[in-house]
Amino acid sequence: MLGTVLYGPGDVRFEDREEPRIIEPTDAIIRLPATCVCGSDLWPYRGLQPLSGPTPMGHEYCGFVEEVGSAVRSVKPGQFVVGSFATSDNTCPHCQFGYHSSCMRREFMLRAQAPYLRVPLADGTLVPTPGIPSDDLVPSLLATSDVLGTGWFAADAANVKPGGTVAVVGDGAVGLLGVLSAKLMGAERIIVMSRHASRQKLALEFGATDIVTERGEDGVARIKELTKGVGADSVLECVGSQQAMMQAIQATRPGGSVGYVGVPHEMNLDGAQLFFTHVRLHGGPAPVRRYLPHLIELVLDGKINPGKVFDLELPLSQVAEAYKAMDERRAIKALLRP
Numbered sequence: 206m207l208g209t210v211l212y213g214p215g216d217v218r219f220e221d222r223e224e225p226r227i228i229e230p231t232d233a234i235i236r237l238p239a240t241c242v243c244g245s246d247l248w249p250y251r252g253l254q255p256l257s258g259p260t261p262m263g264h265e266y267c268g269f270v271e272e273v274g275s276a277v278r279s280v281k282p283g284q285f286v287v288g289s290f291a292t293s294d295n296t297c298p299h300c301q302f303g304y305h306s307s308c309m310r311r312e313f314m315l316r317a318q319a320p321y322l323r324v325p326l327a328d329g330t331l332v333p334t335p336g337i338p339s340d341d342l343v344p345s346l347l348a349t350s351d352v353l354g355t356g357w358f359a360a361d362a363a364n365v366k367p368g369g370t371v372a373v374v375g376d377g378a379v380g381l382l383g384v385l386s387a388k389l390m391g392a393e394r395i396i397v398m399s400r401h402a403s404r405q406k407l408a409l410e411f412g413a414t415d416i417v418t419e420r421g422e423d424g425v426a427r428i429k430e431l432t433k434g435v436g437a438d439s440v441l442e443c444v445g446s447q448q449a450m451m452q453a454i455q456a457t458r459p460g461g462s463v464g465y466v467g468v469p470h471e472m473n474l475d476g477a478q479l480f481f482t483h484v485r486l487h488g489g490p491a492p493v494r495r496y497l498p499h500l501i502e503l504v505l506d507g508k509i510n511p512g513k514v515f516d517l518e519l520p521l522s523q524v525a526e527a528y529k530a531m532d533e534r535r536a537i538k539a540l541l542r543p
């Protein structure tokens with residue numbers, strides 16, 4: 206089997222890898238009709254996150270169950286399933302509280318940029334769709350696996366409420382789907398910080414009402430101006446940099462909430478500064494599994510089309526070009542067909 210391996214900054218190879226097989230009785234093997242590159246894959250690709258050696262990449266997935274281990278009960282060969290980047294047993298106390306990405310038996314997924322994938326804890330991790338979805342729904346179902354689930358968590362963690370004012374920091378796939386999530390949760394005003402025409406267009410399509418092109422202090426000032434000097438009720442931080450986090454905190458009104466889902470890189474918060482903002486912070490790796498049944502239903506009912514974030518489609522063999530296109534911001538998100 207050929208799969209994707211990141212060797213170092215800018216060095217993505219599509220090379221021979223061992224075919225996945227059942228190791229634990231709770232495993233499933235799935236065949237992936239499509240896979241994709243995540244914005245978070247760009248951190249190690251850009252050399253901003255160290256690698257311990259050649260790393261098989263990919264953590265967003267949906268597909269057909271090929272084989273299950275002897276202990277798997279709720280998932281059967283032939284079904285179409287969606288999973289998350291974090292495995293979960295769906296039974297431990299953290300899962301019961303809805304924090305599946307902190308499951309006591311959690312493993313972070315890798316190796317999904319390939320034709321086949323082993324998924325541990327199949328019963329708790331995978332959500333089967335009712336029946337086999339048509340192929341045109343695959344991109345949107347794949348989006349629920351991470352980018353939509355993460356955008357949804359950002360909005361949920363930022364306490365988005367009907368009639369509320371929301372600001373979104375970050376115009377990548379997660380930020381854009383954070384806009385979609387906030388819209389579905391009833392936000393009245395959704396301000397997006399973006400400088401890229403194609404991303405602005407999609408943000409407006411997903412429900413954004415205002416675009417702010419300024420960054421840093423100027424961006425915060427612009428959001429304050431748009432909210433009569435008050436700040437937003439809810440701010441979604443979908444980048445993970447110091448600047449993005451400070452923009453998010455400063456754009457939030459006292460008593461408002463920041464939902465942060467960008468994986469932090471060299472981020473340091475000043476305690477005293479935080480103290481006087483009166484802002485709630487909640488975030489982390491999104492517990493996508495909690496939201497999957499609802500998000501899958503929205504896609505299958507045709508109520509949302511989060512697959513629109515894929516603006517580049519390539520054969521999986523051209524995965525290196527997919528990374529390059531996203532790194533150079535020529536693509537929002539690349540879909541890969543094995």
Ligand SMILES: [Zn+2]
Pocket residue numbers: 293294295296297298299300301305307308309310
């Ligand atoms: Zn658990």
